[in-house]
Amino acid sequence: MLYNFIDLFAGIGGIRTAFEPYGNCVFSCEWDVKAQETYEANFGERPVGDIRGVNEREVPDHDILLAGFPCQPFSIAGVSKKKSLGREHGFLDETQGTLFFDIARIIKAKQPQAFLLENVKNLRSHDKGKTFNVIKKVLEEELGYTIYTEVINAKGLVPQNRERIYIVGFKKPLKFDFPEVPSKGPALSTILEDEVDDKYTLSDKLWSYLQAYKEKHAKKGNGFGFGLADVSSYSRTLSARYYKDGSEILIPQGPNKNPRRLTPRECARLQGFPDEFKIVVSNTAAYKQFGNSVAVPVVRLIADKMIQAIERNYVIRDSDYSLTLSDEKEVSYSV
Structure with a gap:
């Protein structure tokens, strides 16, 4: 089965390159003009520009959302202040003014089966962990996705010490395991x-x-x-x-x-x-x-595991929730 996916903060298409064996890209977005040139030369289409100007309702329906989004500081307003202004408090509202908000509003409008987000390892510790906690709350509690996160070092697949955090989400509470990456790779x-x-x-x-x-x-x-x-x-x-x-x-x-x-x-x-x-x-x-860019072979392995999870369609039940977590791995569930 082939899946439709969208490529946000697309850069030069590293994540798309990894996912192309599994389906078709139906929408891409990248603001940098030079990156757009490289993307167009390799994929035959020029990405839409600034994501902040994209109407989420006009984004094509898709099965999987992909985004290597920048980490911007989050300005988190207090609940009491929002209430005093007559505004409903919600985690999604807390991310306004950041580029993650644009991912969240597209997920909310289009409800893809799954998503893959990629960022620097330090996303977890940014602002003493507050940034990552807000992202998790948006994805789990506000948008209702089951998420899995892991920091993976690409050096077992490419000759480069490159640690990045990957966030995988599913609309259903599907069982998912990140790929095992070798500790030693090519020279x-x-x-x-x-x-x-x-x-x-x-x-x-x-x-x-x-x-x-x-x-x-x-x-x-x-x-x-x-x-x-x-x-x-x-x-x-x-x-x-x-x-x-x-x-x-x-x-x-x-x-x-x-x-x-x-x-x-x-x-x-x-x-x-x-x-x-x-x-x-x-x-x-x-x-x-x-x-x-991303390390393409790492994303390719994650893509394969994501497709396996979707097609296996194993839904986690309460009895399956007993897991041992390491410092380098965090698994979160939303039911």
Whole structure:
């Protein structure tokens, strides 16, 4: 069976890439113009712009909602203040002014069977946990979904230390298990290109600056500075700032040559994109886009587990609720 899904905060389509084997994307939304260019080159459609201008009633019906949403600070007004203004208090109302609110209003209007949300690991601890608690309350208590959350490190599937939180929700209280991801994965050397232009090699000036910067902070007892990668292992996390100097992931080139930064194609591979994925923007834009993307193989495994849960249709009963939770995993139920 094929499923219709929508792709919100779509970026360059990393989550869509993982879900395409299971259905059809019927709506996409991404505000960044350069990301729209990459998305259109690869999927043949240009996403709608700012989600805040999207009327939720006009979003096509869909089975699964996908969103790698930004984490914005939540301004949580008190119940008493809302009542004094004659406004009904509700968790959904508390998220107004944030981009999560736009996801919530679409879920409320369209009632998809399931959703997958992705964010940085620190979403759990943001504002002393208040942000995450509000998100959970909206999804469970106001929207009535059964949710499962887990922080997954992609380094067992791609050669990159990349921890992200994934929130999976179902309209029915379905049984769901996150995929088991290997603790050890491919080496960084497996994604490196055979021939790389010298323009990716750091200049003497930049390399000297980075070494002096690291030495200065080492004397202060902290670890700020460049990251010279071990190509037989995995890299640091690729970030959107990689375009600045590439300092967090530098590839050694021997004793007589300065290290180099990754090429955009190598960044694509580091995130698990296939080599057929088109890079049609400048290097600067490409570095930002891949740094902001998801690790595609992780999402592909989650997608497979979500589809299995939907098609198995095993509904959890009260007697099934006894679970042991670890620090890295949190399972929440709404019945």
